[in-house]
Amino acid sequence: MSGHNKWANIKHRKAAQDSKRSAEFTKVIRELTVAARTGGGDPNMNPRLRTAIDKARQVNMPKDTIERAIKRGTGELEGVNYEEIMYEGYAPAGVAMYISTLTDNKNRTTADIRHILSKYGGNLAESGSVAWQFERKGIINVKKEAVADGDEFMMSAIDAGADDIKEDDEGYEVVTAPENLLKVVDALKSAGYEIESYENTFVPKMTVHVTGKDAEKVLQVISLIEDLDDVQEVYANFDIDDEELEEIMSRIG
Template sequence: MSGHSKWANIKRKKEKTDSQKGKIFTKLGREITIVVRQGGPEPESNSKLKDVIAKAKAANMPNDNIIRCIKKAAGDVDSASYEEIVYEGYGPGGVAVIVEAMTDNRNRTAGDVRHFFDKFGGNLGTTGCVSFMFDKKGVILIEKDGKIKEDDLMMEALEVGAEDFTADEDVYEITTSPDEFSAVREALEKKGYDFVEADVEMVPQTMTKLTDPKQIEFMDRLIEHLEDLDDVQNVYHNWDEE
């Protein structure tokens, strides 16, 4: 898991969160709406909702906002119907990119995503063209604070079903299979750990380095513009930014 610049990406997201909390919370609210409609408004019987709540808390979404979103989704049956769509393509220099979207207008979202791929030197591909280069994993990040003993956390994580544990200068990274993610996250939450991020993600198997300054600029702008789209929930890529 080391080497895929996870924390660099998280710090980028944290900076965006500070300046664009409203947009982040709107996207989380949309995700809550979908999982509530799929499995109901009770976290105890809807594990996906429980996971999204943990994700929202890691993003510092206020508890009142979370409760409001759940109640609205449970009672507002006539609101817009969202569908989940995944786009795959290549950025500058052959960087693999996966875009996860939730939209009530498939044509609008496809057009917006394609526009930015074209504008910044990439190309939108067909389903499956890059996803084979990623593994679906549960990813839990816990920030180092001087109070957590690395060996203790590693043993606790592995004991409750984690696949791997790594540490860098800033965070501990715990990875799980998608099926075990909820159980591992809940077990660590009950032990009192706070998360920088907790989500099931597409983790690249190998990284791609860019050396051309123009490609680096375009790749950075491609990610930024895709993440700013209202319909886009997540952008994954295998660009080694370090």
């Protein structure tokens, strides 16, 4: 499992356990609203909305909260109009960052991101200078204990349309083309496998290995940017050894 995906898994587990749950709610609500606005309120006809609803359920969002967010997107309820903007930049040690935002105030969002990057020795970059370093992929995570036979699981995933399966001590990471994500998710569920999480994400084509103070600065700046209400996700091409990653995360949260 790549360094950034492991970071994302740790972050999502913590969000479900501690005070960051309210911040996670804010981000998911915005995604529900924008997904419904751009693709309609029927999750059976709108893959992005279906994915957002599943993410809302993963963080134990109440059903009425989900429904209100969708209705704001479809115009049945009044709501804020969020704009989707991707920012590109560099964290310390030359780590490339691709930042997904949903904002009602572009100037505020730009200033907030620039301030954090500048404070930690990073910078915003010109459009197109970072995007090429990432590619869109579907990622499905399945815990080790949910799989009785690893070979059988891998064959099921490949038969369903997966491009790659990666295994580590914690479980399996199934990689798909974005358009095949939900098809593979449904096939694995039908085969009896419990999905821990899934999403369409941006995966780095190459990574930068960082250690020590650089590793801590990279995780600190990404954590601070992810904590901004306007920021949905931060994709980055860092690679940090698992043991060091866990140790730093225990300190910076």
